[in-house]
Amino acid sequence: MTTPRLSRRIPDLVPSPIREILAVIDRPGMISFAGGLPAPETFPKLDLSAVPPECLQYGPSEGEPALRQAIAAQLRDRGLDCTADQVLVLSGSQQGIDLVAKLFVDAGTRVAVESPTYLAALQAFRFFGADFAEFEPATPAAIAGAAFAYVVPTFQNPTGRCLDDAARRALAAACDAEGVTLFEDDPYRDLDYTGGAHRPVCADLRAAPWIYQGSFSKTFAPGLRLGYLACAPEFVTPLTRLKQAADLHSNRVSQWLVLQAFGDPRRGARLREFAGWYRERRDTFAQHLARHFAGLARWELPPGGLFFWLELAAGAALDTRTLLAPALERGVAFMPGEPFHAVEQPRGAIRLNFSHAAPDDAGRGLGILAEIVRDAVARL
Numbered sequence: 001m002t003t004p005r006l007s008r009r010i011p012d013l014v015p016s017p018i019r020e021i022l023a024v025i026d027r028p029g030m031i032s033f034a035g036g037l038p039a040p041e042t043f044p045k046l047d048l049s050a051v052p053p054e055c056l057q058y059g060p061s062e063g064e065p066a067l068r069q070a071i072a073a074q075l076r077d078r079g080l081d082c083t084a085d086q087v088l089v090l091s092g093s094q095q096g097i098d099l100v101a102k103l104f105v106d107a108g109t110r111v112a113v114e115s116p117t118y119l120a121a122l123q124a125f126r127f128f129g130a131d132f133a134e135f136e137p138a139t140p141a142a143i144a145g146a147a148f149a150y151v152v153p154t155f156q157n158p159t160g161r162c163l164d165d166a167a168r169r170a171l172a173a174a175c176d177a178e179g180v181t182l183f184e185d186d187p188y189r190d191l192d193y194t195g196g197a198h199r200p201v202c203a204d205l206r207a208a209p210w211i212y213q214g215s216f217s218k219t220f221a222p223g224l225r226l227g228y229l230a231c232a233p234e235f236v237t238p239l240t241r242l243k244q245a246a247d248l249h250s251n252r253v254s255q256w257l258v259l260q261a262f263g264d265p266r267r268g269a270r271l272r273e274f275a276g277w278y279r280e281r282r283d284t285f286a287q288h289l290a291r292h293f294a295g296l297a298r299w300e301l302p303p304g305g306l307f308f309w310l311e312l313a314a315g316a317a318l319d320t321r322t323l324l325a326p327a328l329e330r331g332v333a334f335m336p337g338e339p340f341h342a343v344e345q346p347r348g349a350i351r352l353n354f355s356h357a358a359p360d361d362a363g364r365g366l367g368i369l370a371e372i373v374r375d376a377v378a379r380l
């Protein structure tokens, strides 16, 4: 049999624990804290009969002009100085990560990332050969020499933490001083349980180039696969060409549906209603955590987003990937913390999604998980 000649990059595709989780997640009775799934209760009721037939034709790579305008107006409200020409509609904001990786990363290109950070961004950057430099946003000296710094400043995945104004300013000043492009990923900002302005870090840049992206997955529906980016003018043409090569354009029916939502006067009230719903789920989850994990782990109440980040008292002595098989066997899925770091070594932390499991299941699942952690600690 002939051996296919694959790209030199393919052997670097390392297996991820997510595959193990996805293989069993739909098993009846499984309690999942693993994914970042928005709650189906928040999905909109769609009237597809009103979709104009022209949405079924090929469309512009950059996205529908009216949607780009609506997005640019929203970004200006957040403090970002941009016009519709600087906006690209994406097939999910995950596509933005892939396009930015293609735009910047060759083998050995230095990419500055938080530690921990969004694991699917690490995977995309790693695939193109990134050499990671880990940085702390409030003291970002380590971004020097990087092609870009990737940051999720608002309700981060996986930690849920939100950068304060001082940390945002420190990061923007460091990017300006070092001439490092800032890539700001902001899909969770509307899942806000405390209220606050959360000015984009890109809005405070004076000189450094920037790319800012958002998503309609968490506040509309992830199945529509729709996100967007806005960027400094010099990136518009290369990113548009990269998008053309990837998918020609994003789904026009999805774009039309999202545009209708932008024009809906009840949109603001709907977003506030969701945030209230998620806040309640978070608070119930926090009560279950206090009951089962007191003394076993430390955590903070996430001010927004979809996750709790638990730092286990056992610390880096415990490789949380070893907890996954016994947890899945007992019907509980969670995300080990190790793959959220550029260097995958034992970290003693886990990520728990609080929005998906029904509150009673969440309590039961956390009880099981705590037993598994306790057993593992006893064996250290």
Ligand SMILES: Cc1ncc(COP(=O)(O)O)c(C=O)c1O
Pocket (backbone or CB within 6 Å): 036, 091, 092, 093, 094, 095, 118, 152, 157, 185, 187, 214, 215, 216, 217, 222, 226, 227
């Ligand atoms: C930080 C971050 N960026 C990007 C994405 C991708 O989201 P989507 O492609 O659904 O817009 C996610 C998904 O969970 C995320 O957590």
